[in-house]
Amino acid sequence: MDVLPGAEPFAHDGSRTGVLVCHGFTGTPQSMLPIAQRCADEGYTVRLPRLPGHGTNWKDLNRTRWTDWWSAIDAAYAELERRCDRVIAIGLSMGGTLATLAAQTHPYGIQGLVLINPAYTMRDIRLKALPALQHVVPSIASIANDIKKPGSTELAYDRTPLKALQSQRQMWAQVTRDLPQVTQPLLLMHSPDDHVVPPECSALLLARVSSTDKTEILLTDSYHVATLDNDAPLIEDETVQFIQRVAERPV
Template sequence: MDVLPGAEPFAHDGSDIGVLVCHGFTGTPQSMLPIARRCADAGYTVRLPRLPGHGTTWKELNTKRWTDWWSEIDAAYDELRQRCDRIVAVGLSMGGTLATLAAQSHPHGIRGLVLINPAYTMRDIRLKALPALQHVVPSIASIANDIKKPGVRELAYERTPLRALQSQRQMWEKVTRDLPQVTQPVLLLHSPDDHVVPPECSALLLARVSSSDKTEILLTDSYHVATLDNDAALIEDETMHFIQRVTERP
């Protein structure tokens, strides 16, 4: 299936420090490309995969499950591991969930986590009916383009596929249950005014991870897709400082 222009994955081979970058649900690598390029410009080795079912059509995404997305992220991690001995995972929204899963699955390989409005649950009352609704209604309105900055658009789907969303919920349950397994340093950047992911997600993360090194930064001038919003420069700067700090050799 043809990939939408601008939705292509990004890869760069650089130093022995690797950065695994994960985009969000119904989105594409476009939302994380500025961070990926900033890391590449700094000389790091970078992998930003396009998750299966993304960047094509929402109907194709409805045929995919969370294990498909995780397999793509895990394969990208394996690529980095072949070249790098220090890796940091960076994720937006569901990409934050996947980055968290990477830290849980590779506790000795992932040195740190950068999480931008990570998703572990949602408030939408319709989610209670989702197990049944997914078999009746294929999609609901889009969750994309929650951006405060005028004139900026996220390359994402115009519909939210429900079977894929239900699968994401199953991933949330697994990752949330295992949050105490996360011991790596965490940089959490989240927007108080987020119309997609509720503030409970950030509170849940901070309360349940076992990390002693936790930094929280509020993105007060951005909505959900903060990597393309008014706080983008702040996110990139803080991400670069964090990567440098947590990958320093003892």
């Protein structure tokens, strides 16, 4: 299995504040590398895994399920938990779903949550037929590269594998059901002009979590892959400020 150049995972050992970074569906660590590198530059311990089935060939992704992706995130969390006093989880799109699941699964270990255009549902009418369609059609057109900034490109698959997408829907259902279990400080940054994830996702998150410390920031100059878009500097600055604030709280 050959990993695409640029799709490699990222790790950095720094302070006793850990940062768990999660990339999105059909994407790679490349979409989250700038924010992971910024956190490393700030001195934090960082883990950004490559999710199983990603960064190789879309057919590989169709052979994995959401539990495989979660296992990679949970293993990265376990590394951070051993080294650090506190861990903040960051996720883009489906990476936001996985970061949310990490907060639900480890309510005392994950002490802050940064979500960028997190995914909990999609509007696509074809999803209603997905349980049957996945057995007939292996893939549909790509959802990648929804970026406003000229010249910025996401390293991601050119097809969307349907068996993997159906599995992601099952994860959405579980994570959405358990949103009230999220109590950690939350920083939500989302794009009003997002062609992949509908605005209902952010509204659902804010309405259902139990967090009392919630900050919402609109990314008005970016599309879905905002970490590679015009608002990337804003995202990085706000994330670092959030981590600094969470790190000052008693463990």
